[in-house]
Amino acid sequence: MKNADLEKHVKGESLFVDDIPEPAGTLYAYVLDSPIAHGIIKSIDFGDIKSAEGFIDVLTWHDIEGENQVGGIIHDEVLLAEKEVHFIGEPIAVIVADSARNAKLIAKRISIEFEKLPVVLDPREAFSKKLLIKPPVIFQNGNVENAWKECSFIAEGTVESGGQEHLYLETQCALAVPKESDSIKIYSSTQGPTVVQRTAAKVLNLPMNKIEVDVLRLGGGFGGKEDQATHWAVLAALAAKKTKRPVKLVLSRLQDLRVTGKRHPYSSDYKIGLTDDGKILAFQVTYFQDAGACADLSPAILERTLFHVANSYHIPNILATGISCKTNIPPNTAFRGFGGPQAMFVMESAIYNASVISGIPVKLIQKNNLLDEGDEFHYGQIAENVNARKCWNYADEIYSFEKMESEVHKFNEDNKITKRGIAYMPVCFGISFTSTFLNQASALIHVYSDGSVGVSTAAIEMGQGVNAKIISIVSQTFSINSDKIRIESTNTTRIANTSATAASSGADLNGNAALIACKNILERLKKSAAEELSLNDYSSISIKEDWIYNKDIKTDLSWELLVNKSYMKRINLSSHAFYATPQIYFDRTINKGRPFAYHVYGTAATVVELDCILGRYQVESVSIVHDYGKSLHHNVDVGQVEGGLLQGIGWMTLEEIKYSDSGDLLSNSLSTYKIPDIYSAPREINIHFLKNSENPFGPLKSKAIGEPPLMYGIGTYFALLNAMRAFNPNVHYQISAPLTPEKVLLALYKK
């Protein structure tokens, strides 16, 4: 199955926002942002900027005609600072000039006087000062207090996991073009066109029907453009409205890194209790989420953390508390996994330490506690079509865990200064937006009179291959060649009220809507064919490979001919269809319900090699069994697993976000923030698809793929820990990700 986007990518012909030919008279905006992490704006001195070369205009919050507000879940974030700034990078003014360079030079002439206020950077400190985004949230089942008494082993500890920069290669950008009667068209690199539309309408004081948002594709998103593409698009629109000229706003890499939010760092306390045969009876955990200065998506992310407390395990007694803490860094935001990885890392850390205390191997604890059919999740959902144990057992069968372990053992016997370590990582990830209302999508399909097909949905293509999957669905449903099908840009005038392409749900929701639209048109075409063939009934009509069959006998009607004849007969060849995920609900008064349509499962075994002199390491192999359902596109799905895995490995090892004591980002460029390069990739990745896993909720029985594989990367952390312990069994370690070469070496040689 072809992926049409790639044919443009390899020729450099794919258009991204900054590649779109600019309309005549386009102006360029530069955002002047706060250089301090917390303070009061005393005064702004614009100096002589009006006489500066290329100056056109400057905008502050005073220029906002509507509401100065971009907060989605909680209305706590202004678009342009008014009196107070809360993080370095908070937008204060927008300079519009005849070139991007001039706009930036002009911004340097503006001076702002601040009165500094105390800066809080540690989420626990924020908690103690009652600086919270919202009150703590508790998920629980059973009774942990009673359960501790039954436990033979209890382990307690603290786990830190760091932030992660999305590093989508295309920075945040937008181009806003004024249209007639005050309307504005915005080309945005966003995962959420409707969020941009709604926010722009609110800020510009226009009805939503006067804002058109168009998205062709993104140069990577990973969650970083779910909520945080909005600011730049709305600022461009604001400037376009005021200057009545097209305005382009492209963040430089350095500015993008400095001003946008990242994956949330978490600091967590846990307590885990086991029986003497390694059954986990109780788990208590408190997550301190570093939300940054405003809510952004933090409450939803924290909630997903609470859903994924127990990863792939069934634990009868759970008490989990999530606390979203307000600090003076840019608001942290969605990132592939959306709070799930942070929860699973704590769970695996707890198991690791429980193993150290009890002497029961980690692998045994993991295996003994895997979910089974009919188990109840702590949020009340009954586990159905559970593949946790199937994935684990199939992985053991094809890769032989015992053989892998004995190879590692032998390597370590033979080598004194390099050591290997192995770890296993089962994953269970819930599919659906946990805000139930977002689980809706629509599709608009046109069959043109020449037989070609145009498809519009709410799905945003950002490299994850959703377009290829939707083409696959349309092509299979009509049974026509995929060359006839074109996926249009995502546009709010064609598809209204879109949900962001996020939560791994893009192909599920939009694919299901496209499927319904195809079926609507297909039925009309079949009826039309029956008429052409003078049949009373269309039930014997089918289409196979661009040709019409009656009772499996090829007719004279080709797809093109049938379409054209139907057009002449004034048959509707378009369909707008709507899909809403059935059966899901969640009651937030008790935090129970059925939030997920289904779960995705998998198991990974990771082997790493550690240079014990210098603390450098290499992932030797990751061997995975993943539950794909019935895959819509083999290469796309494999690519999502490999790419997600390496992002997860990056989060666990190299990728380290650092702020100074005054809240300034220190890892502020690609030379100081390292994402995996080709040499950091595992030497070997083996992937097997779980067999016979058909998913009733996915289009054509497929399963969502985007986020779950990231969490296989967690295995790398524990494989490294095992390699360290092979060198020095008494190694003093504290569980804190990322496990950089610095942390490894300092731990290995700690006296």
Place this chain on the structure above:
Amino acid sequence: MKEQINFILNDKPVSTTAFKGLVLLDFLRKEKRLTGTKEVCKEGDCGACAIVLGELINGEILYKTVNSCLYPLGNVEGKHVVTIEGLNQNGFTPIQKYIIDESASQCGFCTPGFIISLTTYFLSNKEYDIDTAIDAIGGNICRCTGYLSIKRSVAKMLDYIAANRSVGDPDIDSLIRLKIIPEYFKNIHRALSLIDNPNPIREKTNYEKIIGGGTDLYVQQADSLLDKNILFVGKKNRSEITLSKNEVKISGSITFEEFNQSSLIKTYLPQINDYMKLIASLPIRNTATLAGNIINASPIGDMSIILLALDSRVVLTKGKSRRKVFLKDLYKGYKSLDRSIDELVSEIRFKIPGENNKFNFEKVSKRTHLDIATVNSAINLVYKNKKIFSASLSFGGVAPVPLYLKKTSEYLVDKEIDTSLVIEIISIAQSEISPITDIRGSVQYKRLLVSQIIKKHFITLFPELISHEVLK
């Protein structure tokens, strides 16, 4: 300085009076609207802006990959610049085809850069294998794929080329026949030789900056360099590495990659290839000069560290006057040198290492490849009759300058090598360094690394003399 700059862009001659200090990327995207070349990091760390650069040298065009985000227009004069648009033909090139077949592209933003790097690889090498091919794309970052599909597509390309390229084909012709490059490449040789340089290199005066490769200056100062009066010394004179009496003599403008590929250097530093892979990505090695690395005076300059251990001297030239300075005496303080602003590094010299020389280089960074060192170090020993005859040890990242460890080096002379010697010199070395905590690591870590790297040097060079107890 607005002067005319002439070069060939894809299949057409270009003449422009844009600022010489403008980076090629901005010229391509903004002036020429060639948007297949992408801007991602603008500091040479990702390869999304890679272009193919061809240069007529001794009657032959040599092609290499450079990062256009750090490449000043002033250095493009008389060269062939090829962007992704200049590689496109009807259908797909085999490189494009295998990227598609293996789905080795997801969001597509990095893809043109990978295709450029791979095309240059086939253009600039006669023999191909997976390791050198991976090195050619080592400077290309992809955030989506996890690289596995890219590796698979490269393996398929190599198989395809191996099966279809007959031995003895003239390079350009066979690559055209294989559709790796378009037909017009045949005409480039003539087109380049026809470029009439309207600005013969004259001894410029009043220049505000001297630029060799510019790979570090453009990271730091791109905005301010734009309209400066710059002297581009990148490739005005033929650069070479030669032997003179008992010394290896290297032109200052030699690039990292020319140093890497030199057969003379390989004779004396057989592991140079491995070091270079840690030091920089190929597009940076193709641009960065040794002189630039020395004068830039970064405390973690990798080449400076190697040259320090070789006890190099630099020849500083100003008009007709020349003076030689030992590299270890050149550095006075953080970014402060015993050099006046108008002195150029015309040569670098070091004694020809003999057969008793033992050399090792180590670099530790957060990411093993394509990263700036946390701590780097080189050691050069002359080991005769079971004794150290002479020793030079250098460390980067542990002082305000690339550091020559004088006391430690002197202590090693006349010593026999064993585990206890290693322990002794570690404590001397610790007294000579003054690391600080920064984004690349804490003081504690850097001090530990110095000890560990010294152990690593000796375990690597004298495995039979050093017990693993040294690690305890």
